[in-house]
Amino acid sequence: MKAVLLSIKPEFAHKIFEGSKKFEFRKQVFKDASVKKVIVYSSSPEQKVIGEFEIETILSDTPDNIWIQTSFNSGITQEFYNEYFEGRDKAYAIKVASTKMYRRQKTLADFNIQSAPQSFAYVEV
Template sequence: MSSRVLLLSVRPKYAEKIFEGLKEVELRRIRPRIQEGDLVIVYASSPKKALIGAFEVHKVVQKPLEDLWDEVSEKAAISYSEFCLYYRGLSVGCGIFFEKTYNFPRPVNLEILRQEWNNFRPPQSYRYLKPREVDIVESITQFDINKFSRTYQTTLNLVY
Protein backbone atom coordinates (compact mmCIF):
# COMPACT_ATOMS: atom_id res chain seq x y z
CA MET A 1 0.00 0.00 0.00
CA SER A 2 1.28 3.47 -0.88
CA SER A 3 1.98 6.17 1.66
CA ARG A 4 2.79 9.02 -0.65
CA VAL A 5 1.77 12.57 0.04
CA LEU A 6 2.42 14.82 -2.92
CA LEU A 7 2.81 18.58 -2.79
CA LEU A 8 1.51 19.79 -6.14
CA SER A 9 1.82 23.30 -7.59
CA VAL A 10 -1.30 24.30 -9.52
CA ARG A 11 -2.10 27.59 -11.20
CA PRO A 12 -4.60 29.49 -9.03
CA LYS A 13 -7.45 29.49 -11.56
CA TYR A 14 -7.29 25.70 -11.86
CA ALA A 15 -6.77 25.17 -8.13
CA GLU A 16 -9.91 27.16 -7.41
CA LYS A 17 -11.86 25.04 -9.90
CA ILE A 18 -10.76 21.88 -8.06
CA PHE A 19 -12.22 23.12 -4.77
CA GLU A 20 -15.32 24.61 -6.39
CA GLY A 21 -16.13 21.13 -7.74
CA LEU A 22 -15.77 22.26 -11.37
CA LYS A 23 -12.64 20.21 -12.06
CA GLU A 24 -12.34 16.45 -11.50
CA VAL A 25 -8.90 15.76 -12.97
CA GLU A 26 -5.56 17.56 -12.77
CA LEU A 27 -3.46 17.34 -15.92
CA ARG A 28 0.28 16.83 -15.80
CA ARG A 29 3.01 16.61 -18.42
CA ILE A 30 4.99 14.17 -16.26
CA ARG A 31 3.34 11.36 -14.31
CA PRO A 32 4.08 11.45 -10.58
CA ARG A 33 4.53 8.13 -8.77
CA ILE A 34 1.19 8.18 -7.04
CA GLN A 35 -1.77 5.84 -7.03
CA GLU A 36 -5.31 5.45 -5.80
CA GLY A 37 -5.69 6.58 -2.20
CA ASP A 38 -2.60 8.79 -2.12
CA LEU A 39 -2.99 12.31 -0.82
CA VAL A 40 -2.20 15.50 -2.75
CA ILE A 41 -1.67 18.83 -1.00
CA VAL A 42 -2.40 21.71 -3.39
CA TYR A 43 -0.16 24.74 -3.50
CA ALA A 44 -1.66 27.54 -5.60
CA SER A 45 1.24 29.11 -7.47
CA SER A 46 1.86 32.79 -8.20
CA PRO A 47 0.22 35.17 -7.67
CA LYS A 48 -1.71 33.42 -4.85
CA LYS A 49 1.31 31.55 -3.37
CA ALA A 50 -0.49 29.50 -0.71
CA LEU A 51 -1.46 26.02 0.41
CA ILE A 52 -5.20 25.93 -0.23
CA GLY A 53 -6.41 22.35 0.14
CA ALA A 54 -5.98 18.66 -0.46
CA PHE A 55 -7.48 15.83 -2.42
CA GLU A 56 -7.36 12.05 -2.46
CA VAL A 57 -6.33 10.36 -5.69
CA HIS A 58 -9.01 8.22 -7.33
CA LYS A 59 -6.88 7.06 -10.27
CA VAL A 60 -3.98 8.15 -12.44
CA VAL A 61 -3.94 7.63 -16.21
CA GLN A 62 -1.19 8.11 -18.73
CA LYS A 63 -2.30 7.98 -22.36
CA PRO A 64 -1.66 9.27 -25.84
CA LEU A 65 -3.01 12.82 -25.98
CA GLU A 66 -5.99 12.04 -28.22
CA ASP A 67 -7.14 9.28 -25.85
CA LEU A 68 -6.45 11.44 -22.79
CA TRP A 69 -8.55 14.29 -24.20
CA ASP A 70 -11.42 11.88 -24.87
CA GLU A 71 -11.33 10.88 -21.19
CA VAL A 72 -10.84 14.31 -19.59
CA SER A 73 -12.57 16.76 -21.91
CA GLU A 74 -15.65 17.08 -19.68
CA LYS A 75 -13.73 16.88 -16.38
CA ALA A 76 -10.57 18.99 -16.68
CA ALA A 77 -12.12 22.50 -16.82
CA ILE A 78 -9.90 23.36 -19.78
CA SER A 79 -10.55 24.03 -23.45
CA TYR A 80 -9.15 21.87 -26.22
CA SER A 81 -6.87 24.70 -27.36
CA GLU A 82 -5.50 25.09 -23.78
CA PHE A 83 -5.03 21.31 -23.61
CA CYS A 84 -3.05 21.30 -26.87
CA LEU A 85 -0.95 24.27 -25.78
CA TYR A 86 -0.16 22.65 -22.41
CA TYR A 87 0.94 19.38 -23.99
CA ARG A 88 2.71 20.92 -26.98
CA GLY A 89 5.72 18.83 -27.97
CA LEU A 90 4.48 15.69 -26.19
CA SER A 91 2.63 12.64 -27.44
CA VAL A 92 1.54 11.32 -24.02
CA GLY A 93 -0.03 13.07 -21.05
CA CYS A 94 -1.14 12.26 -17.53
CA GLY A 95 -4.38 12.86 -15.66
CA ILE A 96 -4.79 12.65 -11.89
CA PHE A 97 -8.43 11.99 -11.06
CA PHE A 98 -9.61 12.78 -7.56
CA GLU A 99 -12.77 12.10 -5.62
CA LYS A 100 -12.49 13.64 -2.19
CA THR A 101 -11.38 17.26 -1.77
CA TYR A 102 -10.80 19.42 1.27
CA ASN A 103 -10.47 23.20 1.06
CA PHE A 104 -8.42 24.59 3.95
CA PRO A 105 -10.51 27.09 5.96
CA ARG A 106 -7.76 29.68 5.51
CA PRO A 107 -5.06 29.50 2.82
CA VAL A 108 -1.56 29.30 4.26
CA ASN A 109 0.46 31.90 2.36
CA LEU A 110 4.10 31.63 1.43
CA GLU A 111 5.29 33.97 4.22
CA ILE A 112 3.71 31.79 6.91
CA LEU A 113 4.95 28.62 5.23
CA ARG A 114 8.50 29.92 5.33
CA GLN A 115 8.15 30.91 9.00
CA GLU A 116 6.78 27.54 10.07
CA TRP A 117 8.57 25.24 7.62
CA ASN A 118 12.32 25.78 7.50
CA ASN A 119 13.70 25.93 3.97
CA PHE A 120 10.24 25.69 2.37
CA ARG A 121 10.39 26.11 -1.39
CA PRO A 122 7.31 25.71 -3.53
CA PRO A 123 7.81 22.95 -6.09
CA GLN A 124 8.03 23.87 -9.78
CA SER A 125 5.61 21.02 -10.50
CA TYR A 126 5.44 18.59 -7.58
CA ARG A 127 7.45 16.87 -4.89
CA TYR A 128 6.88 14.10 -2.37
CA LEU A 129 6.63 15.05 1.29
CA LYS A 130 8.60 13.39 4.05
CA PRO A 131 6.68 12.30 7.19
CA ARG A 132 7.95 15.28 9.21
CA GLU A 133 6.81 17.62 6.41
CA VAL A 134 3.37 16.00 6.51
CA ASP A 135 3.30 16.77 10.25
CA ILE A 136 4.15 20.42 9.50
CA VAL A 137 1.33 20.64 6.93
CA GLU A 138 -1.12 19.20 9.47
CA SER A 139 0.01 21.68 12.10
CA ILE A 140 -0.11 24.86 10.03
CA THR A 141 -3.35 24.01 8.18
CA GLN A 142 -5.19 22.34 11.09
CA PHE A 143 -5.94 19.56 8.57
CA ASP A 144 -6.08 16.05 10.01
CA ILE A 145 -4.61 13.91 7.25
CA ASN A 146 -5.27 10.72 9.21
CA LYS A 147 -9.01 11.41 9.37
CA PHE A 148 -9.18 12.49 5.74
CA SER A 149 -7.18 9.67 4.19
CA ARG A 150 -7.89 6.10 5.23
CA THR A 151 -4.99 4.93 3.06
CA TYR A 152 -2.52 7.21 4.82
CA GLN A 153 -3.77 6.09 8.24
CA THR A 154 -3.49 2.42 7.29
CA THR A 155 0.05 2.94 6.03
CA LEU A 156 1.07 4.70 9.24
CA ASN A 157 -0.29 1.78 11.27
CA LEU A 158 1.78 -0.64 9.18
CA VAL A 159 4.95 1.43 9.61
CA TYR A 160 4.74 1.91 13.40
Template structure:
Protein backbone atom coordinates (compact mmCIF):
# COMPACT_ATOMS: atom_id res chain seq x y z
CA UNK A 1 0.00 0.00 0.00
CA UNK A 2 1.38 3.40 -0.96
CA UNK A 3 1.60 6.26 1.51
CA UNK A 4 0.87 9.88 0.82
CA UNK A 5 0.80 13.23 2.52
CA UNK A 6 -2.75 14.43 2.07
CA UNK A 7 -3.92 17.96 2.72
CA UNK A 8 -7.13 18.78 4.63
CA UNK A 9 -8.86 21.89 5.84
CA UNK A 10 -9.40 21.87 9.62
CA UNK A 11 -13.17 21.42 9.26
CA UNK A 12 -12.82 18.15 7.30
CA UNK A 13 -10.07 16.84 9.57
CA UNK A 14 -12.24 17.40 12.66
CA UNK A 15 -15.20 15.60 11.07
CA UNK A 16 -13.03 12.61 10.17
CA UNK A 17 -11.53 12.63 13.66
CA UNK A 18 -14.93 12.58 15.37
CA UNK A 19 -16.22 9.86 13.02
CA UNK A 20 -19.03 11.85 11.41
CA UNK A 21 -17.32 11.97 8.00
CA UNK A 22 -16.74 8.46 6.65
CA UNK A 23 -16.07 9.32 3.00
CA UNK A 24 -13.37 11.59 1.64
CA UNK A 25 -14.35 13.28 -1.63
CA UNK A 26 -11.87 14.35 -4.29
CA UNK A 27 -11.87 15.22 -7.98
CA UNK A 28 -8.68 13.25 -8.63
CA UNK A 29 -7.45 10.25 -6.66
CA UNK A 30 -5.54 7.02 -7.38
CA UNK A 31 -7.44 3.77 -7.72
CA UNK A 32 -5.88 1.89 -4.83
CA UNK A 33 -6.05 1.70 -1.06
CA UNK A 34 -3.95 4.46 0.48
CA UNK A 35 -2.42 5.15 3.86
CA UNK A 36 -2.14 8.90 4.29
CA UNK A 37 -0.62 11.23 6.82
CA UNK A 38 -3.02 14.12 7.31
CA UNK A 39 -1.57 17.59 6.87
CA UNK A 40 -4.09 20.14 8.15
CA UNK A 41 -3.85 23.60 6.66
CA UNK A 42 -4.07 27.01 8.31
CA UNK A 43 -4.48 27.86 11.08
CA UNK A 44 -3.18 24.46 12.31
CA UNK A 45 -0.39 23.92 9.75
CA UNK A 46 0.69 20.49 10.99
CA UNK A 47 0.53 16.76 10.45
CA UNK A 48 -1.92 15.42 13.03
CA UNK A 49 -3.04 11.94 12.05
CA UNK A 50 -3.18 9.03 9.63
CA UNK A 51 -6.07 7.64 7.65
CA UNK A 52 -6.50 4.45 5.70
CA UNK A 53 -8.60 5.11 2.60
CA UNK A 54 -10.32 2.38 0.62
CA UNK A 55 -10.44 2.22 -3.17
CA UNK A 56 -12.18 5.10 -4.85
CA UNK A 57 -15.84 4.91 -5.75
CA UNK A 58 -17.09 6.83 -8.77
CA UNK A 59 -19.88 8.97 -7.32
CA UNK A 60 -21.87 8.49 -10.55
CA UNK A 61 -22.40 4.84 -9.60
CA UNK A 62 -24.34 6.01 -6.56
CA UNK A 63 -26.82 7.80 -8.83
CA UNK A 64 -27.86 4.44 -10.24
CA UNK A 65 -27.89 2.74 -6.85
CA UNK A 66 -30.03 5.49 -5.26
CA UNK A 67 -32.06 6.43 -8.35
CA UNK A 68 -35.33 6.04 -6.43
CA UNK A 69 -34.26 8.55 -3.77
CA UNK A 70 -34.53 12.04 -5.26
CA UNK A 71 -32.96 13.71 -2.21
CA UNK A 72 -29.78 11.61 -2.45
CA UNK A 73 -29.63 12.08 -6.25
CA UNK A 74 -29.84 15.85 -5.77
CA UNK A 75 -26.98 15.73 -3.24
CA UNK A 76 -24.91 13.57 -5.59
CA UNK A 77 -25.42 16.09 -8.41
CA UNK A 78 -24.29 18.90 -6.09
CA UNK A 79 -21.14 16.95 -5.16
CA UNK A 80 -20.37 16.13 -8.79
CA UNK A 81 -19.82 19.83 -9.44
CA UNK A 82 -16.57 19.67 -7.41
CA UNK A 83 -15.88 15.97 -6.87
CA UNK A 84 -15.80 12.76 -8.87
CA UNK A 85 -14.76 10.14 -6.33
CA UNK A 86 -15.53 9.07 -2.77
CA UNK A 87 -12.98 7.10 -0.79
CA UNK A 88 -14.18 5.24 2.30
CA UNK A 89 -12.29 6.30 5.42
CA UNK A 90 -11.56 2.80 6.68
CA UNK A 91 -9.72 3.99 9.77
CA UNK A 92 -8.31 7.05 11.49
CA UNK A 93 -5.40 7.29 13.92
CA UNK A 94 -4.29 10.39 15.79
CA UNK A 95 -0.56 11.05 15.76
CA UNK A 96 1.78 13.29 17.63
CA UNK A 97 1.70 16.64 15.85
CA UNK A 98 4.47 17.69 13.47
CA UNK A 99 4.30 21.42 12.89
CA UNK A 100 5.03 23.03 9.54
CA UNK A 101 7.99 24.84 11.12
CA UNK A 102 9.49 21.49 12.17
CA UNK A 103 9.00 20.04 8.68
CA UNK A 104 10.69 23.08 7.16
CA UNK A 105 13.57 22.87 9.63
CA UNK A 106 14.08 19.24 8.62
CA UNK A 107 13.88 20.06 4.90
CA UNK A 108 14.06 23.69 3.84
CA UNK A 109 12.45 22.69 0.50
CA UNK A 110 9.40 21.17 2.18
CA UNK A 111 6.18 22.25 0.49
CA UNK A 112 2.72 21.58 1.89
CA UNK A 113 0.65 19.52 -0.53
CA UNK A 114 -2.06 21.35 -2.46
CA UNK A 115 -3.91 18.04 -2.66
CA UNK A 116 -1.49 15.18 -2.02
CA UNK A 117 1.83 13.66 -2.92
CA UNK A 118 3.37 10.23 -2.48
CA UNK A 119 5.87 10.07 0.35
CA UNK A 120 7.76 7.21 -1.33
CA UNK A 121 9.01 9.88 -3.75
CA UNK A 122 10.66 11.69 -0.79
CA UNK A 123 12.34 8.91 1.22
CA UNK A 124 14.13 11.12 3.77
CA UNK A 125 10.97 13.10 4.49
CA UNK A 126 8.96 9.87 4.68
CA UNK A 127 11.35 8.42 7.28
CA UNK A 128 11.25 11.66 9.27
CA UNK A 129 7.43 11.67 9.32
CA UNK A 130 7.22 7.97 10.25
CA UNK A 131 9.68 8.52 13.09
CA UNK A 132 7.95 11.63 14.46
CA UNK A 133 4.24 11.08 13.75
CA UNK A 134 3.90 8.68 16.66
CA UNK A 135 0.47 7.09 16.98
CA UNK A 136 -1.52 8.24 20.00
CA UNK A 137 -4.94 7.30 21.26
CA UNK A 138 -7.16 4.57 19.87
CA UNK A 139 -7.44 3.50 16.26
CA UNK A 140 -10.93 4.39 15.03
CA UNK A 141 -12.30 1.93 12.48
CA UNK A 142 -15.39 2.69 10.39
CA UNK A 143 -17.79 -0.05 9.40
CA UNK A 144 -19.35 0.06 5.96
CA UNK A 145 -21.66 -2.92 6.39
CA UNK A 146 -24.64 -0.59 6.59
CA UNK A 147 -24.26 2.86 5.09
CA UNK A 148 -26.88 5.33 6.24
CA UNK A 149 -28.47 7.33 3.41
CA UNK A 150 -27.27 10.47 5.19
CA UNK A 151 -23.64 9.33 4.71
CA UNK A 152 -23.97 9.60 0.91
CA UNK A 153 -22.84 13.07 -0.20
CA UNK A 154 -23.94 14.65 3.05
CA UNK A 155 -25.69 17.94 2.59
CA UNK A 156 -24.33 19.69 5.66
CA UNK A 157 -22.00 18.66 8.39
Protein backbone atom coordinates (compact mmCIF):
# COMPACT_ATOMS: atom_id res chain seq x y z
CA MET A 1 0.00 0.00 0.00
CA LYS A 2 1.28 3.43 -0.90
CA ALA A 3 1.45 6.09 1.82
CA VAL A 4 2.92 9.55 2.12
CA LEU A 5 5.63 10.51 4.58
CA LEU A 6 5.24 14.11 5.78
CA SER A 7 7.76 16.19 7.70
CA ILE A 8 5.90 17.91 10.54
CA LYS A 9 7.31 20.12 13.29
CA PRO A 10 7.40 18.19 16.60
CA GLU A 11 4.91 20.41 18.44
CA PHE A 12 2.33 19.91 15.67
CA ALA A 13 3.11 16.23 15.15
CA HIS A 14 2.45 15.51 18.82
CA LYS A 15 -0.79 17.53 18.77
CA ILE A 16 -2.04 15.23 16.01
CA PHE A 17 -1.51 12.18 18.23
CA GLU A 18 -2.92 13.94 21.31
CA GLY A 19 -6.07 14.67 19.30
CA SER A 20 -6.00 18.47 19.50
CA LYS A 21 -4.92 18.91 15.86
CA LYS A 22 -7.33 17.28 13.40
CA PHE A 23 -5.96 18.97 10.26
CA GLU A 24 -2.51 19.09 8.72
CA PHE A 25 -2.13 22.18 6.55
CA ARG A 26 -0.13 22.23 3.33
CA LYS A 27 0.70 24.66 0.54
CA GLN A 28 1.01 21.75 -1.88
CA VAL A 29 -0.45 18.29 -1.63
CA PHE A 30 0.39 14.98 -3.25
CA LYS A 31 -1.45 14.16 -6.49
CA ASP A 32 -2.08 10.44 -5.95
CA ALA A 33 -5.68 10.26 -4.70
CA SER A 34 -5.29 6.57 -3.78
CA VAL A 35 -3.10 7.50 -0.78
CA LYS A 36 -5.08 7.08 2.44
CA LYS A 37 -2.28 7.00 5.02
CA VAL A 38 0.25 9.54 6.25
CA ILE A 39 3.48 8.50 7.97
CA VAL A 40 4.54 11.28 10.37
CA TYR A 41 8.19 12.32 10.50
CA SER A 42 8.72 14.63 13.47
CA SER A 43 11.35 17.04 12.16
CA SER A 44 14.28 18.65 13.98
CA PRO A 45 15.22 18.35 16.77
CA GLU A 46 13.40 15.00 17.16
CA GLN A 47 14.10 13.63 13.67
CA LYS A 48 12.11 10.40 14.11
CA VAL A 49 9.12 8.75 12.49
CA ILE A 50 6.67 8.72 15.38
CA GLY A 51 3.42 7.36 13.95
CA GLU A 52 0.83 7.40 11.23
CA PHE A 53 -2.71 8.51 10.54
CA GLU A 54 -5.48 7.66 8.14
CA ILE A 55 -6.73 10.41 5.84
CA GLU A 56 -10.44 11.15 6.10
CA THR A 57 -10.43 13.75 3.32
CA ILE A 58 -8.34 16.55 1.85
CA LEU A 59 -9.90 19.98 1.69
CA SER A 60 -8.81 22.42 -0.99
CA ASP A 61 -9.95 26.03 -1.14
CA THR A 62 -8.82 29.58 -0.49
CA PRO A 63 -6.89 30.06 2.75
CA ASP A 64 -9.78 32.08 4.22
CA ASN A 65 -12.34 29.38 3.45
CA ILE A 66 -10.12 26.58 4.72
CA TRP A 67 -9.62 28.45 8.01
CA ILE A 68 -13.39 28.90 8.39
CA GLN A 69 -13.88 25.14 7.91
CA THR A 70 -11.00 23.96 10.11
CA SER A 71 -10.19 26.55 12.79
CA PHE A 72 -12.10 24.68 15.51
CA ASN A 73 -9.69 21.71 15.25
CA SER A 74 -6.64 23.34 13.65
CA GLY A 75 -4.24 22.97 16.58
CA ILE A 76 -2.60 26.26 15.54
CA THR A 77 -3.29 29.96 15.95
CA GLN A 78 -4.91 32.00 13.22
CA GLU A 79 -1.84 34.23 13.21
CA PHE A 80 0.45 31.25 12.49
CA TYR A 81 -2.00 30.02 9.83
CA ASN A 82 -2.17 33.41 8.12
CA GLU A 83 1.63 33.74 8.07
CA TYR A 84 1.98 30.24 6.61
CA PHE A 85 -0.45 30.91 3.75
CA GLU A 86 0.46 34.56 3.16
CA GLY A 87 0.38 35.37 -0.55
CA ARG A 88 -1.23 32.03 -1.46
CA ASP A 89 -4.45 31.60 -3.40
CA LYS A 90 -4.92 27.98 -2.40
CA ALA A 91 -4.66 26.06 0.86
CA TYR A 92 -4.95 22.35 1.61
CA ALA A 93 -6.07 20.72 4.84
CA ILE A 94 -5.57 16.99 5.33
CA LYS A 95 -8.23 15.79 7.77
CA VAL A 96 -6.97 13.22 10.26
CA ALA A 97 -9.27 10.21 10.64
CA SER A 98 -7.54 7.80 13.04
CA THR A 99 -4.04 7.86 14.47
CA LYS A 100 -1.50 5.26 15.52
CA MET A 101 1.57 6.34 17.46
CA TYR A 102 4.44 3.90 17.20
CA ARG A 103 5.61 2.23 20.41
CA ARG A 104 9.14 2.34 19.01
CA GLN A 105 9.98 5.31 16.89
CA LYS A 106 11.41 4.60 13.44
CA THR A 107 13.99 6.28 11.28
CA LEU A 108 13.78 7.50 7.70
CA ALA A 109 16.06 4.60 6.73
CA ASP A 110 13.28 2.22 7.81
CA PHE A 111 11.33 3.62 4.85
CA ASN A 112 14.32 3.68 2.47
CA ILE A 113 14.54 7.46 2.65
CA GLN A 114 17.93 9.13 2.96
CA SER A 115 16.92 12.61 4.12
CA ALA A 116 13.79 14.36 5.34
CA PRO A 117 11.49 15.36 2.50
CA GLN A 118 10.94 19.09 1.98
CA SER A 119 7.25 18.51 1.43
CA PHE A 120 6.41 14.80 1.19
CA ALA A 121 7.67 11.46 -0.09
CA TYR A 122 5.73 8.44 -1.29
CA VAL A 123 6.49 5.25 0.65
CA GLU A 124 5.30 1.65 0.56
CA VAL A 125 3.90 0.28 3.82
